[in-house]
Amino acid sequence: MRRRLIFILPALVFLGLVAAFYAGLDRDPQLVPSALIGKPVPQFALPALLDGNAGLKTADLKGKVVLVNVFASWCVPCRAEHPLLMRLAKEGLELDGINYKDKPEDAKLWLVNLGDPYKRIGSDLEGTVGIDWGVYGVPETFVVDRAGTIRFKQVGPLSPGVINDTIVPLVRQLSK
């Protein structure tokens, strides 16, 4: 019996490794668990990107379920994501933007060319507010609930899958 165990054990260990590696196949090692999920939105106040707007500050994110999208005109994945943001805005979701380390004139041109899905846009020229939000790879999108608590964070561009399977159901549930 013991002798048989010696032969079976390495096979079991091997199968365990296969299972662990297989489970890890679809996981993105670049993805960092956010420290801010379940925490209130950081205290911040950003000047407006567009003239005649009010900018974006902590108090704006209370009382309503809001998506906060961190974007920049120099960011290629942001361009891929933009049509999805336009679609979300058309469907009536409130989107606010943080324009991260961008030249305001470039960002304005971006919005003119691609459309402006945002209700408010704050201009984070130095990227300091981005650090307060734990941003490390643009684009990032946060779901903020009525109490101003961050409920979800997407690092990297949104996809139809994430929007349909995660964001829309979450927003619907939080809006009840």
Next chain:
Amino acid sequence: MMRLLAFQLVVLFALLARPVLAVQPSEMLADPRLEARARAISEELRCLVCQNQSIDESNADLAHDLRVLVRERLVAGDSDAQAVKYIVDRYGQFVLLKPPVEPATYVLWLSPALLVIFGAAGIIVYLRRRRAQLEPAALSAAEEAELKRLIEEGGP
């Protein structure tokens, strides 16, 4: 003589060589003590863009911003622990290149010790068993009698 000197110089420079520094002179603090603290802190913080470099080594934009931020916190009067906590509050414990010892990381910290203990136990068990096998078994009664007979006969 010249050759020896050249060799010594090569060895000396090789020993002095350190990775090319990402920290730019413009980022450095004028106070060398504060700057040394900032360097020590930055070496322990992970750059989230490149992930296997510290922010002290990384040329990523975000690493630069975080280096400047650490220095700002120190100038504002933060202790080392406060400055580190400031970053951890925003980016989570993943930014610490050296994970803290706490219930969630016990497995991580204890597994090397456990491996050594299990390995040593395995080796001890194996050696004991082998020694038992090497010691010859006692002679049976029939063998004992045969031996006695042979000795008494005095040679073949």
